Amino acid sequence: MLLLGIETSCDDTATAVVRDGVHVLSNVSTNQDEFHAKYGGIVPEIASRRHAALLSAAVDDALTRANVSLGELDGIAVTSGPGLIGSLVVGVAAAKALAFATGLPLYAVNHLHGHLFAAFLERDEPPPYPFLALLVSGGHSQLVEVHSPVSLRIIGKTRDDAAGEAYDKTARLLDLPFPGGPALDALARNGDPKAIAFPRHRPDPGTLDMSFSGLKTSVRYFLTSDAGKRARREDVAASFQAAVVDVLIDRVARALDAGEYRALVLSGGVAANSALQTAFRLLGEQRSIPAYVPERRFCTDNAAMIAAAAERRGDAASADPRTLVADPNLRFA
Protein backbone atom coordinates (compact mmCIF):
# COMPACT_ATOMS: atom_id res chain seq x y z
CA MET A 1 0.00 0.00 0.00
CA LEU A 2 0.99 3.60 -0.54
CA LEU A 3 0.10 5.45 2.66
CA LEU A 4 0.23 9.05 3.81
CA GLY A 5 1.23 9.21 7.49
CA ILE A 6 0.32 12.09 9.81
CA GLU A 7 1.78 12.46 13.31
CA THR A 8 1.01 15.37 15.65
CA SER A 9 0.83 13.73 19.08
CA CYS A 10 3.34 16.02 20.74
CA ASP A 11 5.43 18.89 19.33
CA ASP A 12 6.61 17.56 15.95
CA THR A 13 4.41 18.31 12.94
CA ALA A 14 5.24 15.26 10.83
CA THR A 15 4.01 13.84 7.53
CA ALA A 16 5.35 11.05 5.31
CA VAL A 17 4.59 8.90 2.31
CA VAL A 18 5.55 5.24 2.73
CA ARG A 19 5.20 2.31 0.36
CA ASP A 20 4.44 -1.14 1.82
CA GLY A 21 5.39 -0.02 5.32
CA VAL A 22 9.06 -0.12 4.32
CA HIS A 23 10.08 2.33 1.60
CA VAL A 24 10.05 5.93 2.76
CA LEU A 25 9.29 8.17 -0.23
CA SER A 26 9.21 11.29 1.94
CA ASN A 27 9.54 12.06 5.62
CA VAL A 28 8.84 15.65 6.64
CA SER A 29 9.11 16.91 10.18
CA THR A 30 9.06 20.40 11.63
CA ASN A 31 10.02 20.57 15.25
CA GLN A 32 8.87 23.46 17.38
CA ASP A 33 11.88 23.63 19.68
CA GLU A 34 12.39 27.37 19.16
CA PHE A 35 8.84 28.09 20.39
CA HIS A 36 9.10 25.97 23.54
CA ALA A 37 12.78 26.46 24.47
CA LYS A 38 12.26 29.59 26.58
CA TYR A 39 9.72 27.71 28.74
CA GLY A 40 12.10 24.76 29.25
CA GLY A 41 9.46 22.26 28.12
CA ILE A 42 6.55 21.75 25.76
CA VAL A 43 3.61 24.14 26.19
CA PRO A 44 0.54 22.21 24.93
CA GLU A 45 -1.38 25.26 23.72
CA ILE A 46 1.58 26.48 21.67
CA ALA A 47 2.10 22.96 20.25
CA SER A 48 -1.48 22.62 19.00
CA ARG A 49 -1.52 26.10 17.47
CA ARG A 50 1.73 25.40 15.61
CA HIS A 51 0.33 22.10 14.31
CA ALA A 52 -2.77 23.91 13.04
CA ALA A 53 -0.59 26.49 11.29
CA LEU A 54 1.84 23.99 9.73
CA LEU A 55 0.00 20.77 8.99
CA SER A 56 -1.69 21.59 5.71
CA ALA A 57 1.61 22.68 4.14
CA ALA A 58 3.34 19.65 5.67
CA VAL A 59 0.88 17.31 3.92
CA ASP A 60 1.52 19.06 0.59
CA ASP A 61 5.25 18.91 1.23
CA ALA A 62 5.25 15.14 1.89
CA LEU A 63 3.23 14.48 -1.29
CA THR A 64 5.42 16.78 -3.42
CA ARG A 65 8.68 15.29 -2.16
CA ALA A 66 7.36 11.78 -2.78
CA ASN A 67 6.14 12.87 -6.22
CA VAL A 68 2.73 11.38 -5.42
CA SER A 69 -0.76 12.87 -5.80
CA LEU A 70 -3.57 12.36 -3.30
CA GLY A 71 -5.36 10.19 -5.84
CA GLU A 72 -2.48 7.72 -6.00
CA LEU A 73 -2.60 6.97 -2.28
CA ASP A 74 -4.18 3.81 -0.87
CA GLY A 75 -4.95 5.30 2.51
CA ILE A 76 -4.29 7.84 5.24
CA ALA A 77 -2.74 6.85 8.56
CA VAL A 78 -2.90 9.14 11.56
CA THR A 79 -1.82 8.99 15.19
CA SER A 80 -5.01 8.97 17.27
CA GLY A 81 -3.31 8.70 20.70
CA PRO A 82 -1.77 8.72 23.23
CA GLY A 83 -0.40 12.24 23.43
CA LEU A 84 -1.42 15.83 24.04
CA ILE A 85 -5.12 16.16 23.27
CA GLY A 86 -4.85 19.57 21.60
CA SER A 87 -2.04 18.29 19.37
CA LEU A 88 -3.75 15.00 18.51
CA VAL A 89 -7.03 16.59 17.43
CA VAL A 90 -5.27 18.69 14.78
CA GLY A 91 -3.81 15.61 13.06
CA VAL A 92 -6.97 13.55 13.47
CA ALA A 93 -9.20 16.33 12.09
CA ALA A 94 -6.92 16.78 9.08
CA ALA A 95 -6.82 13.03 8.38
CA LYS A 96 -10.60 12.72 8.66
CA ALA A 97 -11.09 15.68 6.31
CA LEU A 98 -8.72 14.13 3.77
CA ALA A 99 -10.45 10.75 4.05
CA PHE A 100 -13.87 12.35 3.50
CA ALA A 101 -12.66 14.42 0.58
CA THR A 102 -10.91 11.56 -1.21
CA GLY A 103 -12.89 8.52 -0.09
CA LEU A 104 -9.60 6.86 0.90
CA PRO A 105 -9.48 4.37 3.80
CA LEU A 106 -8.48 5.86 7.14
CA TYR A 107 -6.15 4.13 9.62
CA ALA A 108 -5.91 5.14 13.28
CA VAL A 109 -2.53 4.35 14.80
CA ASN A 110 -1.42 4.19 18.41
CA HIS A 111 1.73 6.31 18.66
CA LEU A 112 3.53 3.50 20.50
CA HIS A 113 2.74 1.00 17.76
CA GLY A 114 4.33 3.56 15.46
CA HIS A 115 7.56 3.50 17.45
CA LEU A 116 7.62 -0.32 17.41
CA PHE A 117 7.28 -0.52 13.64
CA ALA A 118 9.93 2.17 13.01
CA ALA A 119 12.40 -0.73 13.01
CA PHE A 120 10.76 -2.06 9.82
CA LEU A 121 11.47 1.08 7.78
CA GLU A 122 14.03 0.99 4.97
CA ARG A 123 15.01 -2.59 5.78
CA ASP A 124 15.16 -5.59 3.44
CA GLU A 125 14.60 -8.12 6.21
CA PRO A 126 12.05 -7.13 8.88
CA PRO A 127 12.59 -8.29 12.47
CA PRO A 128 11.21 -11.86 12.83
CA TYR A 129 8.42 -12.61 15.34
CA PRO A 130 8.32 -13.01 18.22
CA PHE A 131 10.60 -10.13 19.09
CA LEU A 132 11.35 -8.29 22.29
CA ALA A 133 11.13 -4.50 22.02
CA LEU A 134 12.59 -1.92 24.35
CA LEU A 135 10.40 1.15 23.81
CA VAL A 136 11.91 4.22 25.42
CA SER A 137 10.49 7.68 24.74
CA GLY A 138 9.69 10.90 26.55
CA GLY A 139 6.42 9.54 27.91
CA HIS A 140 6.98 5.77 28.04
CA SER A 141 9.53 3.13 28.99
CA GLN A 142 8.39 -0.41 28.36
CA LEU A 143 9.51 -3.88 27.45
CA VAL A 144 7.11 -5.32 24.91
CA GLU A 145 6.76 -8.88 23.69
CA VAL A 146 5.60 -8.72 20.07
CA HIS A 147 4.15 -11.99 18.72
CA SER A 148 2.55 -10.42 15.65
CA PRO A 149 1.48 -6.90 14.62
CA VAL A 150 -1.76 -7.41 16.53
CA SER A 151 -0.55 -9.51 19.45
CA LEU A 152 1.56 -7.54 21.89
CA ARG A 153 2.16 -7.81 25.61
CA ILE A 154 3.85 -5.33 27.95
CA ILE A 155 6.10 -7.37 30.25
CA GLY A 156 7.87 -4.53 32.07
CA LYS A 157 7.49 -0.78 32.49
CA THR A 158 8.74 2.17 34.44
CA ARG A 159 7.25 2.69 37.87
CA ASP A 160 7.77 6.45 37.69
CA ASP A 161 9.64 8.59 35.13
CA ALA A 162 10.12 7.49 31.54
CA ALA A 163 13.77 7.24 30.44
CA GLY A 164 13.39 10.28 28.16
CA GLU A 165 11.77 12.24 30.98
CA ALA A 166 14.76 11.40 33.22
CA TYR A 167 17.09 12.67 30.48
CA ASP A 168 15.11 15.89 30.09
CA LYS A 169 14.88 16.58 33.84
CA THR A 170 18.57 15.79 34.42
CA ALA A 171 19.53 17.97 31.45
CA ARG A 172 17.69 20.83 33.14
CA LEU A 173 19.69 20.26 36.35
CA LEU A 174 22.82 20.58 34.21
CA ASP A 175 21.51 23.82 32.63
CA LEU A 176 21.45 22.24 29.19
CA PRO A 177 19.19 23.73 26.53
CA PHE A 178 15.81 22.20 25.59
CA PRO A 179 15.33 19.52 24.34
CA GLY A 180 17.55 17.98 26.99
CA GLY A 181 18.04 14.39 25.80
CA PRO A 182 20.16 15.05 22.72
CA ALA A 183 22.10 17.83 24.54
CA LEU A 184 22.93 15.51 27.45
CA ASP A 185 23.90 12.74 25.00
CA ALA A 186 26.34 15.14 23.29
CA LEU A 187 27.82 16.38 26.58
CA ALA A 188 28.27 12.81 27.83
CA ARG A 189 30.49 11.97 24.86
CA ASN A 190 33.33 13.96 26.47
CA GLY A 191 32.80 12.59 29.98
CA ASP A 192 33.89 9.60 32.05
CA PRO A 193 30.94 7.22 32.62
CA LYS A 194 32.72 5.77 35.68
CA ALA A 195 33.44 9.12 37.35
CA ILE A 196 30.40 9.04 39.67
CA ALA A 197 28.64 5.88 40.87
CA PHE A 198 24.98 6.87 40.51
CA PRO A 199 22.48 4.22 41.72
CA ARG A 200 21.03 1.58 39.39
CA HIS A 201 17.54 1.15 40.76
CA ARG A 202 15.76 -2.08 39.90
CA PRO A 203 12.36 -2.65 41.51
CA ASP A 204 11.63 -6.06 43.05
CA PRO A 205 13.64 -8.97 41.65
CA GLY A 206 10.49 -10.73 40.44
CA THR A 207 9.55 -8.07 37.87
CA LEU A 208 10.99 -6.54 34.71
CA ASP A 209 9.88 -3.06 35.78
CA MET A 210 12.27 -0.13 35.99
CA SER A 211 12.55 3.17 37.84
CA PHE A 212 14.37 6.41 37.08
CA SER A 213 13.11 9.06 39.48
CA GLY A 214 15.60 8.04 42.22
CA LEU A 215 18.47 8.45 39.77
CA LYS A 216 17.37 11.97 38.87
CA THR A 217 17.15 12.83 42.60
CA SER A 218 20.66 11.42 43.15
CA VAL A 219 22.01 13.70 40.45
CA ARG A 220 20.24 16.64 42.08
CA TYR A 221 21.78 15.91 45.52
CA PHE A 222 25.18 15.21 44.02
CA LEU A 223 25.26 18.56 42.21
CA THR A 224 24.72 20.43 45.49
CA SER A 225 27.43 18.46 47.35
CA ASP A 226 31.08 19.60 47.56
CA ALA A 227 32.14 16.82 45.20
CA GLY A 228 29.37 17.84 42.83
CA LYS A 229 30.45 21.46 42.77
CA ARG A 230 33.95 20.33 41.75
CA ALA A 231 32.79 17.72 39.22
CA ARG A 232 32.98 18.20 35.46
CA ARG A 233 29.50 18.47 33.89
CA GLU A 234 30.65 16.08 31.16
CA ASP A 235 31.42 13.45 33.82
CA VAL A 236 28.06 13.94 35.53
CA ALA A 237 26.29 13.56 32.18
CA ALA A 238 28.28 10.45 31.20
CA SER A 239 27.78 8.85 34.64
CA PHE A 240 24.03 9.56 34.59
CA GLN A 241 23.79 8.11 31.08
CA ALA A 242 25.74 5.00 32.13
CA ALA A 243 23.24 4.39 34.93
CA VAL A 244 20.23 4.72 32.60
CA VAL A 245 21.77 2.45 29.99
CA ASP A 246 22.78 -0.15 32.63
CA VAL A 247 19.22 -0.34 33.98
CA LEU A 248 17.67 -0.62 30.52
CA ILE A 249 20.13 -3.25 29.30
CA ASP A 250 19.77 -5.22 32.54
CA ARG A 251 15.98 -5.34 32.02
CA VAL A 252 16.36 -6.56 28.43
CA ALA A 253 18.93 -9.19 29.50
CA ARG A 254 16.56 -10.50 32.19
CA ALA A 255 13.68 -10.65 29.74
CA LEU A 256 15.90 -12.67 27.40
CA ASP A 257 16.66 -15.09 30.27
CA ALA A 258 12.94 -15.62 30.81
CA GLY A 259 11.52 -15.80 27.27
CA GLU A 260 12.17 -17.08 23.75
CA TYR A 261 12.64 -14.35 21.16
CA ARG A 262 14.01 -14.25 17.62
CA ALA A 263 15.07 -10.60 17.63
CA LEU A 264 15.60 -7.50 19.74
CA VAL A 265 14.10 -4.17 18.66
CA LEU A 266 14.99 -0.75 20.07
CA SER A 267 12.53 2.12 19.63
CA GLY A 268 11.36 5.53 20.82
CA GLY A 269 13.16 8.87 21.03
CA VAL A 270 15.77 7.61 23.52
CA ALA A 271 16.69 4.92 20.97
CA ALA A 272 18.54 7.77 19.22
CA ASN A 273 21.00 7.73 22.14
CA SER A 274 24.47 6.66 21.04
CA ALA A 275 25.48 4.89 24.27
CA LEU A 276 22.19 2.96 24.41
CA GLN A 277 22.51 1.91 20.77
CA THR A 278 26.04 0.59 21.36
CA ALA A 279 25.08 -1.33 24.51
CA PHE A 280 21.94 -2.75 22.85
CA ARG A 281 23.89 -4.05 19.84
CA LEU A 282 26.54 -5.51 22.15
CA LEU A 283 23.90 -7.38 24.14
CA GLY A 284 22.54 -8.80 20.88
CA GLU A 285 26.03 -10.05 19.95
CA GLN A 286 26.61 -11.55 23.39
CA ARG A 287 23.27 -13.40 23.28
CA SER A 288 23.53 -14.28 19.56
CA ILE A 289 20.24 -12.59 18.74
CA PRO A 290 19.87 -9.97 15.98
CA ALA A 291 19.41 -6.44 17.35
CA TYR A 292 17.39 -3.99 15.24
CA VAL A 293 17.98 -0.29 15.80
CA PRO A 294 16.02 2.13 13.59
CA GLU A 295 17.82 4.90 11.72
CA ARG A 296 18.05 7.97 13.98
CA ARG A 297 15.47 9.93 11.95
CA PHE A 298 12.96 7.12 12.66
CA CYS A 299 13.71 6.91 16.42
CA THR A 300 12.27 10.26 17.45
CA ASP A 301 8.69 11.15 16.51
CA ASN A 302 8.02 10.92 12.77
CA ALA A 303 5.12 10.07 10.46
CA ALA A 304 6.85 7.31 8.46
CA MET A 305 6.56 5.03 11.50
CA ILE A 306 2.80 5.77 11.69
CA ALA A 307 2.34 4.64 8.09
CA ALA A 308 4.51 1.56 8.79
CA ALA A 309 2.34 0.59 11.77
CA ALA A 310 -0.90 1.07 9.79
CA GLU A 311 0.48 -1.15 7.01
CA ARG A 312 1.40 -3.95 9.43
CA ARG A 313 -1.74 -3.77 11.53
CA GLY A 314 -4.09 -3.53 8.54
CA ASP A 315 -7.71 -4.13 9.52
CA ALA A 316 -6.88 -3.72 13.21
CA ALA A 317 -6.04 -0.06 12.49
CA SER A 318 -8.97 0.58 10.16
CA ALA A 319 -11.06 3.57 11.32
CA ASP A 320 -14.31 5.27 10.34
CA PRO A 321 -13.86 8.98 9.55
CA ARG A 322 -17.35 9.65 10.87
CA THR A 323 -16.56 8.40 14.36
CA LEU A 324 -12.78 8.51 14.92
CA VAL A 325 -11.81 10.67 17.91
CA ALA A 326 -8.40 11.49 19.31
CA ASP A 327 -7.77 9.71 22.60
CA PRO A 328 -4.95 11.15 24.77
CA ASN A 329 -4.96 7.99 26.91
CA LEU A 330 -5.28 5.44 24.10
CA ARG A 331 -4.32 1.97 25.38
CA PHE A 332 -1.50 0.12 23.79
CA ALA A 333 -1.78 -3.61 24.28
Ligand code: KG4
Ligand atom coordinates in the same frame (compact mmCIF):
# COMPACT_ATOMS: atom_id res chain seq x y z
O1 KG4 B 1 9.64 9.37 20.94
P1 KG4 B 1 9.91 10.80 21.19
O2 KG4 B 1 10.45 11.65 20.06
O3 KG4 B 1 8.63 11.51 21.75
C1 KG4 B 1 7.77 10.83 22.65
O4 KG4 B 1 6.97 9.98 22.18
O5 KG4 B 1 7.93 11.07 23.87
O6 KG4 B 1 10.92 10.85 22.42
C2 KG4 B 1 11.35 12.07 22.95
C3 KG4 B 1 12.32 11.80 24.07
C4 KG4 B 1 12.71 13.06 24.82
O7 KG4 B 1 12.62 12.81 26.20
C5 KG4 B 1 14.13 13.31 24.35
O8 KG4 B 1 14.91 13.99 25.29
C6 KG4 B 1 14.62 11.88 24.15
O9 KG4 B 1 13.54 11.22 23.54
N1 KG4 B 1 15.80 11.82 23.26
C7 KG4 B 1 17.01 11.40 23.66
C8 KG4 B 1 17.87 11.52 22.54
N2 KG4 B 1 17.13 12.01 21.49
C9 KG4 B 1 15.86 12.18 21.95
N3 KG4 B 1 17.43 10.94 24.85
C10 KG4 B 1 18.71 10.58 24.95
N4 KG4 B 1 19.61 10.69 23.94
C11 KG4 B 1 19.23 11.14 22.72
N5 KG4 B 1 20.11 11.24 21.73
Ligand code: ZN
Ligand atom coordinates in the same frame (compact mmCIF):
# COMPACT_ATOMS: atom_id res chain seq x y z
ZN1 ZN C 1 7.19 9.23 20.45
